[in-house]
Amino acid sequence: MTASEPNWQRRLLLALLLAPALLWLLLLIVLPHVDLALVSFRERVAPREYVTSLAQYQTFFTEPLYWQIFVRTAVVSAIATAITLLIAFPVAWTIAKIAKGRRAALLFLVCLIPFWVSETVRTLGWMILLRESGVLPSFLVKLGLVSAPPELLYHDATILVGLVYTSLLFMVVPLVNSLESLDNALIEAAYDLGAGGLTVLRTIVIPHAAPGITAGCIVVFMLTLGNYLTPNLLGGTSSQWFTEQIYNQFITRFNWEQGAAFGFLLLALSTTMVWVGLKASGQRFADVMQRS
Amino acid sequence: MNTSDNATVDLEVDAVEKTFADHRAVDRLSFSVARGSFFSILGPSGCGKTTLLRMIAGFIQPDAGDIRIGGRSMAGVAPNQRPVNMVFQQLALFPMMTVGENVAFGLARRGVGKLERMRKADAMLERVSLGGSAHKRVDELSGGQRQRVAIARSLVLEPTLLLLDEPLGALDLKLREHMKIELKQLQAAFGTTFVYITHDQSEALVLSDHVGVMNRGRFEQLGTPQALYYDPATPFVAGFVGSNNRIGGRVESINNNIATVVTPEGWRLEARTVGAVSSGQAATAFVRPEAAVLAREPSGLPGNLRAHSGRVDSVLFDGANSAVLVTESQSRGEFRIALPQTGQFSNLVSGETIYFAFEADRAVCFSGEETA
Numbered sequence: 265m266t267a268s269e270p271n272w273q274r275r276l277l278l279a280l281l282l283a284p285a286l287l288w289l290l291l292l293i294v295l296p297h298v299d300l301a302l303v304s305f306r307e308r309v310a311p312r313e314y315v316t317s318l319a320q321y322q323t324f325f326t327e328p329l330y331w332q333i334f335v336r337t338a339v340v341s342a343i344a345t346a347i348t349l350l351i352a353f354p355v356a357w358t359i360a361k362i363a364k365g366r367r368a369a370l371l372f373l374v375c376l377i378p379f380w381v382s383e384t385v386r387t388l389g390w391m392i393l394l395r396e397s398g399v400l401p402s403f404l405v406k407l408g409l410v411s412a413p414p415e416l417l418y419h420d421a422t423i424l425v426g427l428v429y430t431s432l433l434f435m436v437v438p439l440v441n442s443l444e445s446l447d448n449a450l451i452e453a454a455y456d457l458g459a460g461g462l463t464v465l466r467t468i469v470i471p472h473a474a475p476g477i478t479a480g481c482i483v484v485f486m487l488t489l490g491n492y493l494t495p496n497l498l499g500g501t502s503s504q505w506f507t508e509q510i511y512n513q514f515i516t517r518f519n520w521e522q523g524a525a526f527g528f529l530l531l532a533l534s535t536t537m538v539w540v541g542l543k544a545s546g547q548r549f550a551d552v553m554q555r556s
Numbered sequence: 557m558n559t560s561d562n563a564t565v566d567l568e569v570d571a572v573e574k575t576f577a578d579h580r581a582v583d584r585l586s587f588s589v590a591r592g593s594f595f596s597i598l599g600p601s602g603c604g605k606t607t608l609l610r611m612i613a614g615f616i617q618p619d620a621g622d623i624r625i626g627g628r629s630m631a632g633v634a635p636n637q638r639p640v641n642m643v644f645q646q647l648a649l650f651p652m653m654t655v656g657e658n659v660a661f662g663l664a665r666r667g668v669g670k671l672e673r674m675r676k677a678d679a680m681l682e683r684v685s686l687g688g689s690a691h692k693r694v695d696e697l698s699g700g701q702r703q704r705v706a707i708a709r710s711l712v713l714e715p716t717l718l719l720l721d722e723p724l725g726a727l728d729l730k731l732r733e734h735m736k737i738e739l740k741q742l743q744a745a746f747g748t749t750f751v752y753i754t755h756d757q758s759e760a761l762v763l764s765d766h767v768g769v770m771n772r773g774r775f776e777q778l779g780t781p782q783a784l785y786y787d788p789a790t791p792f793v794a795g796f797v798g799s800n801n802r803i804g805g806r807v808e809s810i811n812n813n814i815a816t817v818v819t820p821e822g823w824r825l826e827a828r829t830v831g832a833v834s835s836g837q838a839a840t841a842f843v844r845p846e847a848a849v850l851a852r853e854p855s856g857l858p859g860n861l862r863a864h865s866g867r868v869d870s871v872l873f874d875g876a877n878s879a880v881l882v883t884e885s886q887s888r889g890e891f892r893i894a895l896p897q898t899g900q901f902s903n904l905v906s907g908e909t910i911y912f913a914f915e916a917d918r919a920v921c922f923s924g925e926e927t928a
Binding site for chain 1 (some may be wrong): 613615634635637640641642645646647648650651652662663664666709713818907
């Protein structure tokens with residue numbers, strides 16, 4: 265037996281093991297994207313007649329409505345990510361540092377439970393709670409806080425609530441991981457050397473948890489940016505989410521060329537924001553991905 | 557120590573108590589530590605020494621009693637407000653900062669300006685022989701160097717009291733021996749009061765001016781290392797500090813504070829009584845390995861001492877700490893005897909019969925059955 269034969273066999277085995285994942289990646293992600301990219305770079309000049317052009321992208325830059333929705337989606341997503349981080353941090357801290365054993369596991373389960381039902385059902389649940397004839401408005405009337413039931417749906421705040429709720433778990437998991445690995449003696453040592461709570465948070469906890477924070481923010485931002493259901497159902501027609509524009513182009517207007525261009529613009533946006541986020545926080549992508 | 561001369565006392569622990577669930581970790585403990593001294597708390601794991609140290613640092617509140625540092629009561633004072641700094645067991649250096657930033661951390665919390673605190677950190681690193689290491693990362697340092705950074709990080713704040721929580725425990729034996737000497741020199745150089753906890757009696761004896769031997773939340777004895785070694789106050793101290801031969805028996809007679817103890821097998825030996833020991837009672841005697849003199853013939857022993865005999869079980873060669881394990885003829889009990897440095901007995905072989913004797917004054921005897 266030659267020395268290269270087991271090596272050759274090992275390569276074949278590796279190739280076979282990786283085949284399903286590679287095929288999935290190639291057939292369902294790479295190929296459709298290539299096709300969409302080609303579609304986005306053509307223009308219909310007459311029925312069944314197309315020419316290569318940048319017209320679809322030009323439309324985006326010349327039409328203020330698309331621009332505004334694009335920026336609005338990015339800003340609201342960033343706000344949702346920030347709020348998710350602020351809410352998830354104390355939760356993750358409690359799970360990682362304060363609760364012990366079964367209690368920590370139970371708290372984790374509580375964060376997980378909403379994901380046992382589908383996103384559609386969850387979002388419809390929010391609608392039942394918040395709509396004018398819903399549970400919360402009539403409760404407010406009963407308490408005498410308002411005279412008529414207010415419409416709580418179709419506000420930006422409502423969209424934010426829904427987005428944060430959907431994203432919480434994806435922030436909590438990487439945060440718990442990175443906080444659990446923080447040695448309590450470091451916190452005590454910082455206190456012992458004269459630091460107060462906020463200083464400990466700023467100088468010890470956040471630098472230690474930075475890869476986890478970055479990982480959580482990236483995941484939540486991308487999920488939020490690409491979310492269709494929550495902004496659409498909770499925000500109604502006024503939600504003005506960029507994914508709705510893509511949906512409209514493809515489904516309502518049958519303008520696949522425009523929809524494909526919008527899709528690539530959204531991809532470029534999320535990639536840019538992740539890159540900016542990594543640069544701003546001084547994190548390396550590989551470190552961050554290990555934490556998420 | 558008198559409590560009226562507060563100027564010379566840096567730490568006073570006054571009837572401090574702490575109970576966890578049904579376990580009394582610290583039991584009405586009182587002691588004081590003089591300024592500039594090296595005080596060790598020595599005890600087995602679970603004796604409450606860590607709880608005591610954490611109460612002094614402020615991480616745990618005592619259930620009762622008071623802790624005064626530099627004459628000021630620490631009741632209700634948070635850890636970050638106490639004139640105390642701690643060197644943690646695993647050192648707890650901040651990995652996200654450089655060595656210099658670690659040392660400057662406490663100064664920054666006091667609002668010392670950036671240039672000034674970097675200068676002070678550099679000067680402090682110089683004093684612990686780590687000059688020029690300020691820009692290094694913590695994981696670039698060796699175990700002994702990290703130790704010194706941890707001490708420097710605390711001492712740069714000029715605390716009234718430096719607490720050390722078994723800081724040598726994580727080091728290997730050779731480095732531990734070396735750091736022991738370094739710690740003692742550092743303490744002498746800085747003159748800061750050190751409170752050191754350890755389960756290693758050798759660390760406590762080598763380093764300390766005074767040692768409190770702690771067991772079950774109380775001090776069994778508080779004294780100089782010499783006093784603990786030569787005049788143990790309780791059987792626990794006699795057994796825990798240094799090596800000791802332990803012999804259980806009954807007191808046959810007492811003459812001038814010297815008791816004659818007889819084992820159930822009929823072996824008789826003399827030992828100085830400590831505390832109330834009376835004739836006919838059960839008693840435990842302790843004889844240090846180095847207290848016994850060896851001879852190959854009974855005639856080689858000092859004539860005024862009672863001669864004992866035994867069979868050599870094994871020779872434990874360890875350079876200057878060499879010893880021989882002897883099975884005593886009558887009791888069949890194991891007895892450890894230090895070999896003299898002269899090399900006179902270096903050719904002892906197992907099975908050989910040997911004679912030994914010790915001065916009754918150098919052995920101690922306590923009333924009561926063997927417990928620990």
